[in-house]
Amino acid sequence: MVHVKNGYVRICSIVSINRCLTQRCKIKVRVLRRWTFDSKDSQEKKKRFDVVLIDEQGNQIQAIVPKNHSNTFLNVLHEGHVYHIENFSVQTRTDSYCPVQHEYLILIRLHTIVRGSSEAHPEIPKYNFDFVEFNNISLLPKENQNLKDVYGTLEGLSELMFRKGLMLKEIFLKNSSGTELKINLWENAIQFMDNVITYATSVPVLVVTSLTVRSYYDKYFLNSTSATKIYVNLEILEVLELQNSSTFKERNISMLQTSSSVERNMKDRSLTNRKTLSQILQMLNEDSVGQVFTCKAIINDIVHDYASFYKSCTKISCRKKVIDKGDHYWCNNCNNAIPSADARYQLKARIQDDTESTLITIFGDEAEALLKHSASELEKLMESANGIQTVKAIIDKIIGTSIVFEIKISQYNIQSQGRYGFTANKVFQEDYKLHSHQIQEDIEQQLRLERSTDIPNPSNKKNRTDKTYKRKSYVVFSTEDSNESSQTSIIRPPSKRVRKIKENKARI
Ligand SMILES: [Zn+2]
Numbered sequence: 001m002v003h004v005k006n007g008y009v010r011i012c013s014i015v016s017i018n019r020c021l022t023q024r025c026k027i028k029v030r031v032l033r034r035w036t037f038d039s040k041d042s043q044e045k046k047k048r049f050d051v052v053l054i055d056e057q058g059n060q061i062q063a064i065v066p067k068n069h070s071n072t073f074l075n076v077l078h079e080g081h082v083y084h085i086e087n088f089s090v091q092t093r094t095d096s097y098c099p100v101q102h103e104y105l106i107l108i109r110l111h112t113i114v115r116g117s118s119e120a121h122p123e124i125p126k127y128n129f130d131f132v133e134f135n136n137i138s139l140l141p142k143e144n145q146n147l148k149d150v151y152g153t154l155e156g157l158s159e160l161m162f163r164k165g166l167m168l169k170e171i172f173l174k175n176s177s178g179t180e181l182k183i184n185l186w187e188n189a190i191q192f193m194d195n196v197i198t199y200a201t202s203v204p205v206l207v208v209t210s211l212t213v214r215s216y217y218d219k220y221f222l223n224s225t226s227a228t229k230i231y232v233n234l235e236i237l238e239v240l241e242l243q244n245s246s247t248f249k250e251r252n253i254s255m256l257q258t259s260s261s262v263e264r265n266m267k268d269r270s271l272t273n274r275k276t277l278s279q280i281l282q283m284l285n286e287d288s289v290g291q292v293f294t295c296k297a298i299i300n301d302i303v304h305d306y307a308s309f310y311k312s313c314t315k316i317s318c319r320k321k322v323i324d325k326g327d328h329y330w331c332n333n334c335n336n337a338i339p340s341a342d343a344r345y346q347l348k349a350r351i352q353d354d355t356e357s358t359l360i361t362i363f364g365d366e367a368e369a370l371l372k373h374s375a376s377e378l379e380k381l382m383e384s385a386n387g388i389q390t391v392k393a394i395i396d397k398i399i400g401t402s403i404v405f406e407i408k409i410s411q412y413n414i415q416s417q418g419r420y421g422f423t424a425n426k427v428f429q430e431d432y433k434l435h436s437h438q439i440q441e442d443i444e445q446q447l448r449l450e451r452s453t454d455i456p457n458p459s460n461k462k463n464r465t466d467k468t469y470k471r472k473s474y475v476v477f478s479t480e481d482s483n484e485s486s487q488t489s490i491i492r493p494p495s496k497r498v499r500k501i502k503e504n505k506a507r508i
Pocket of ligand 1: 313
């Protein structure tokens with residue numbers, strides 16, 4: 001049975017392929033989203049475009065405007081507007097991914113009647129998202145073909161990267177319980193993000209739509225599609241709730257820049273299994289062989305009794321000490337003659353935290369990253385006048401720095417009970433930056449507190465208008481026909497949060 005109201009068919013009752021055309025079905029719908037279908041030939045002048053339509057009941061259907069007559073409808077069908085559509089075809093879906101959960105889709109034909117309405121039509125929803133909770137993403141079936149929407153606070157974003165000739169930008173969203181999720185934005189979706197960064201003054205809450213679910217080992221992440229849209233600080237219940245939650249912190253957006261997944265993984269790694277030196281020393285038993293810990297300590301001294309670098313085998317998988325044979329070198333590990341050898345660091349340092357002091361050896365690239373000079377550079381310097389003193393001075397510069405060391409417990413560490421120290425698997429200087437970042441946040445927090453208790457003055461008034469501006473909702477979109485991206489701001493009454501701030505100020 002076909003449900004009809006005021007002569008309009010409900011989207012949920014579009015189930016038959018031919019009946020709609022023969023019976024001249026009419027629908028009254030709002031265009032929720034519009035996107036250009038990514039064709040393989042990007043030079044193609046005419047491109048198919050797609051829309052998601054929603055009716056009064058909140059049911060959605062995808063509609064396709066084929067490339068042959070897409071130009072006819074490009075300036076007719078706009079996002080957010082309500083239309084009367086008549087004389088269309090209905091098809092089964094052929095695309096592998098579905099932006100909406102409807103068995104069929106509408107085909108806009110050249111003779112389809114599309115008539116816009118100038119009224120607001122509050123009875124037809126403006127948004128409808130298929131939100132998936134971050135923690136439930138891993139529960140989705142592997143062959144899930146329904147595109148998902150997510151929302152969260154923007155926690156980080158990477159620089160522009162290139163993967164197999166495609167542009168990629170990673171963004172990280174955080175939900176109300178603090179779980180972080182990575183979204184890979186590809187090609188067209190990146191320009192939405194550029195607009196977010198340009199126009200947002202504080203860290204926004206984003207709604208990102210039409211995403212596919214992927215996993216890499218055990219880590220789940222989402223990928224954008226050509227149907228992906230990004231909405232900023234949208235005034236919908238979910239977003240407002242997140243903005244008003246205790247975990248939501250207002251921060252300056254510039255603090256988010258340049259945190260690629262590599263850097264974020266490093267941050268995670270530098271915080272994994274964090275122990276004090278005394279805890280590590282107490283754990284030295286057979287069970288702990290192979291375990292990896294991180295500890296934060298200050299470099300107290302460099303042990304110069306040992307050479308800070310040695311001649312190493314050039315084979316990447318070897319890097320062992322080689323024997324100088326005059327006209328060539330010999331590697332016992334490879335059992336081979338080596339024509340030339342590399343200088344490689346083996347920096348021995350005394351480190352200390354609040355609980356203990358121990359020795360640590362830092363090899364190769366890890367030491368080079370700390371000293372910011374290559375071993376061969378320092379080796380050459382050694383040969384110059386006062387070379388030994390100069391090199392010693394360069395190395396001693398790192399004394400007093402606070403470093404996070406990653407240590408893997410070896411059999412040797414157990415036998416010696418740590419008396420001869422450890423080997424650094426990896427060193428992280430990022431912790432220092434994290435620390436200063438934290439301080440910066442604390443300072444900002446403090447300043448905000450001070451301002452809010454100040455007697456209102458002209459500069460405070462300015463801050464207040466800034467706040468209101470921050471809370472403005474806006475939608476970023478691209479104008480497909482001009483290939484330029486643009487952004488519109490809809491001025492709305494300040495959200496609850498801003499009103500609350502204003503009320504508090506009024507009371508002072
Ligand atoms: Zn070797």
